[in-house]
Amino acid sequence: MTDRYTQAVNSGFTKTLAKKLGLPRPAILRRYRAGDPLTVGPVLVLSDGASKGDADALAQALLGWDLDVRRQPTDDVRWGAVVLVLTEAAAPTDVAETVLAAGSVLRRLAGNGRVVTVSRAPADGDSPALAATRNGVDGFLRSVAKELRAGATGNGVVLTDGAGVDSTSALATLRFFLSARSAYVDGQLLRVGPTDATTGSETTGRRPLEGEVAVVTGAARGIGASIAKVLARDGATVVCVDVPAAGEALAATANAVGGTALQLDVTTDDAGERILAHARERHGRLDVVVHNAGITRDKLLANMKSAQWDSVVAVNLAAQLRINETLLAAGIEGLRIVSLASTSGIAGNKGQTNYGFSKAGVIGHTRATAGLLASSGGAANAVAPGFIETEMTSRIPFATREVARRLPTLAQGGRPVDVAEAIAFLASPAAAGVNGQVLRVCGQHLVGQ
């Protein structure tokens, strides 16, 4: 699945040639494999003076994950990750020492290493200096991520509403960013609020979705099939949904993950009722719904036919809204909904007014639904993939496709599994404090914000 150019510049004679010619050399990204270490080397935890208490608590938690945790930069280490704790920084001058200390070790950050900031979101009532400092971390993180090489990434945990640095969801988010599961997530800041969740499943060996039932729409192929596999790996029983025409491939996915298949067009009026009935009758419960089914019908707006507009909005947006209405009315405790948006819904894309509308609509309903689910311990989030190597993107003309691949900081397309890993993280009970967020899986593509 690695594109040919990336393969060529990472092996044999063509690697040497590419080096000599100074050609861009996208890295082979490290993906999750059971049994591999969490990070590729020791983790350096740095902080400004006021945030030292938080850094101590975080370092303690990292030690609990069997990581080699250091508190001082040294020259003799190939670092697996640098974590900058800036939670209590209150004035712009507070952060200089910490970020420059991080800078002093970046040359020794290992390939596929990680830089993670942990900070607080600006809040109503913040003084201008405090708000400036907190917002400044965003610009710092997005910029340093663009300076990293060899598959290393930079992401940020942004605490809201007084969430503790060592709260369940903050630690789960930090763990995701440190791990190989976030291989294609780069330059992202994820807001994490407080939560009552007390699961430590990632460290106790219990699989995070053990005993839970998850529904994945559009599961016959592509990203959906990958989501079904990763959720099953994480312990879920998966209900795989797709149109009857994809029945054979759907059955293959369901068999591969030991789940069940439900042939259903998500645009049918009673799709929500049928999903709920299938999950309850066959598996006794429903915990996670992943709205992945999606289509494109690209046309410039000047040439757009109503069928092209209507079908994209019906599958990508209206179906999700209708199904969610049914699920919300059912009052399911702790329900987690993850919906597929797209960077086209954030930055726009020529020829995709219909798709862009539908995907921005997904982001809109996700934010609105988050509040409705929070009181019952649930959450709604969206994942916005950038360029992912699937059948959908293989139809893009060669030259456009090659440009799209090289634009992100990681200079390559992502894999379906990269999107699936992000979804599995957001679907996990430990991520309950992440609610109403959009997580981009785009290798830090230039578009949007």
Ligand code: NAD
């Ligand atoms: P894909 O075309 O390979 O697979 C989509 C699946 O959805 C197919 O199995 C299809 O049969 C199913 N589906 C379509 N309409 C349906 C309906 N009415 N009811 C039930 N199932 C239906 O697409 P993909 O590339 O795997 O994309 C999956 C999701 O990710 C989509 O929502 C897409 O918009 C989004 N996405 C993909 C990319 C990318 O680069 N591939 C980028 C951003 C977002």
